[in-house]
Amino acid sequence: MRVPARAIRFTHTFGLGGIALVLFGLLVLSGVLMMFSYDPSPERAWQSVASYQEDTLFGGLVRGVHYWSANLLLPVIVLHLLRVFLTGGFHARRRSNWHLGLGIAFFIFLSGFTGYLLPWDQTAYWAITICTEMLGQVPVIGPAIKSAVIGGSEINAATAVNFYALHVVVTPLAMVALLTWHFWLIRTAGGVVLPTARADEEGRYLPFSPDLLHREAVVSAGVVAAVLVLAFVFDAPLGDPANPGISPNPTKAPWYFAGLQELLIHFDALFAVLVMPLCIVAGLIAAPFVCDGSEPAGDWFLTGNGRRVALVAAVTAVVVVPAFIVFSELVVGQGGWMPGAPTVVSNGLIPFAILGIGVAAFGIVVGKIFSPTRNELVQAVFVFFFVAFLVLTMAGVWFRGAGMDLVWPWRS
Ligand code: HEM
Structure with missing residues (x-):
């Protein structure tokens, strides 16, 4: 298989789609490892995270990888969306992939939002409280949506189960399905939108392997290394256990x-x-x-x-x-x-x-x-x-x- 030289120019896409895919892979891998010890209940969630982080071999590292991959994926996705928009890769035959991408973005934000509550510390508890209160302020339908999301009038055991199910089952499965479709649509649209060729790229085609494959491998290795370094150097934060009686200010x-x-x-x-x-x-x-x-x-x-x-x-x-x-x-x-x-x-x-x-x-x-x-x-x-x-x-x-x-x- 051969690809146009200008399609794989690094500054055309900055490899952002590939970087997002690697981060998603890291999230799934580290998330599955953490599922073995996480307990989705208000009484034990914080303790299960704290003991995983402190007492389990490489627990802190695995949690750090999950935390940093999630916090990088959101800006990377926004940058990818920007790249697509600012190179005009969203209209004509790429329109349906653009709409699909918006769906992917929704699930990524839902995943970040539901995962935020799981450590059940003060920051998480009150941040989610403030967000669900914002939702509740929508006239007429707001209170009903809020109570469906959190399973009652305030954050409780039902919220923990709802958020956990959304975070570990619904969003990852939706993401895998939508991403498969996303890649299929990139292919059927004839690859990425092409920039004007420079003189050295005019009419030039390069073999997929090694030219594109090696670049992808280098970028992927760089992303994994960066996440590992971040996870080694900066622990994922875990504050005091949630206290529904005392809200932080602000x-x-x-x-x-x-x-x-x-x-x-x-x-x-x-x-x-x-x-x-x-x-x-x-x-x-x-x-x-x-x-x-x-x-x-x-x-x-x-x-x-x-x-x-x-x-x-x-x-x-x-x-x-x-x-x-x-x-x-x-x-x-x-x-x-x-x-x-x-x-x-x-x-x-x-x-x-x-x-x-x-x-x-x-x-x-x-x-x-x-x-x-x-x-x-x-x-x-x-x-x-x-x-x-x-x-x-x-x-x-x-x-x-x-x-x-x-x-x-x-x-x-
Ligand atoms: C984890 C999420 C995502 C992954 C892994 C991903 C992956 C990719 C990859 C690998 C490409 C090929 C070129 C590139 O690297 O830029 C691509 C193209 C594309 N992506 Fe995504 N993407 C994701 C999310 C999104 C989102 C949120 C949108 C927009 C709302 C989007 C819209 C598009 C479109 C329209 C193209 C084709 C653009 C073109 O032909 O230039 N994607 N995506």
């Missing part, structure tokens, strides 16, 4: 939900937990239908103009989002954008409408100055929201202290 969601928690500080729950996340998901699903599939794709940021417009979008988000956070918190305050009106209007509809007008204005101004193609404009909007979410996450993780007040990171 109580923060896991870092990958910190952006959502930050959103909840500024927006009414209906918008923060339902409307805005649904808009993002709908946008990701709709993107391949909005884009022009006949346009050339394959190069990073599509074209030079695409790169410029994306840069403007990223810089706009870096400036606008912190300004919004400070303005909303210090100037607008608790009363919302229209004091006296119901919160769903003053903290929901109004700032949401301002955001919508802002994005439309951005599109018009960028359209006038840079005359982007439709695909370049879609890319810019995607970059804007991605960077905005990144800034919200950083604000939630580093700039929130006691009482979730704004603080400098070195004071939190």
Whole structure:
């Protein structure tokens, strides 16, 4: 089997899909080993993890490998998604694989979320409490979803069993099935989207083995080595056993939900937990239908103009989002954008409408100055929201202290 030289140029994909696969393999392997001693009950879960970590031969290392693989897989998947989007590998015949990939991303986040609770320490217990409370704030259906997820009105023995079953059976099986399909669709689409060939790559094909196989082997070995080093040097954290009577201050969601928690500080729950996340998901699903599939794709940021417009979008988000956070918190305050009106209007509809007008204005101004193609404009909007979410996450993780007040990171 032979592959085009430009398809395996490292800087085209950065091997991110392969890296994700290796991390997933490490997760399954270390997870199966830990299953022999883990006890999914509120009374014994923490103790079973502590004694596995301290008293079992290589227990600390195995737990570290699981912890680090999980914490690397999430950003690697986001980077892979970015790579696919920013090289235009998501429309035309790759559309169904893009949608499948979104499903894979959902299961990866579900796996991270359900696994977070299993050690049953203070951080885990309260982080999951805060997340399920966010879910419960969704009007009408929220409380029912919350109680189905945690098996009652608060985190208890049923939650432990639910989360354990989701973590060790449902998500891994779903992932194996979806990943098999993912690889099949990459093949049927004729491999990855191709960048413009450099002079030395024009018309050149290379044998799968050794050219691609050796590269994959080197990257895989590098990933395994990096995870082992991290697991050796930094133990997976295990705090005090969960105490449902004492909540830490601040109580923060896991870092990958910190952006959502930050959103909840500024927006009414209906918008923060339902409307805005649904808009993002709908946008990701709709993107391949909005884009022009006949346009050339394959190069990073599509074209030079695409790169410029994306840069403007990223810089706009870096400036606008912190300004919004400070303005909303210090100037607008608790009363919302229209004091006296119901919160769903003053903290929901109004700032949401301002955001919508802002994005439309951005599109018009960028359209006038840079005359982007439709695909370049879609890319810019995607970059804007991605960077905005990144800034919200950083604000939630580093700039929130006691009482979730704004603080400098070195004071939190
Ligand atoms: C553990 C999860 C995943 C694994 C192991 C994986 C693996 C891969 C691999 C090995 C490739 C070939 C090229 C590359 O390395 O980039 C690929 C391509 C692709 N992936 Fe994934 N992927 C995962 C998740 C996702 C997600 C979350 C999305 C998007 C929402 C996605 C969408 C795609 C698409 C559309 C392609 C084809 C792109 C092209 O032709 O350029 N994948 N994936």
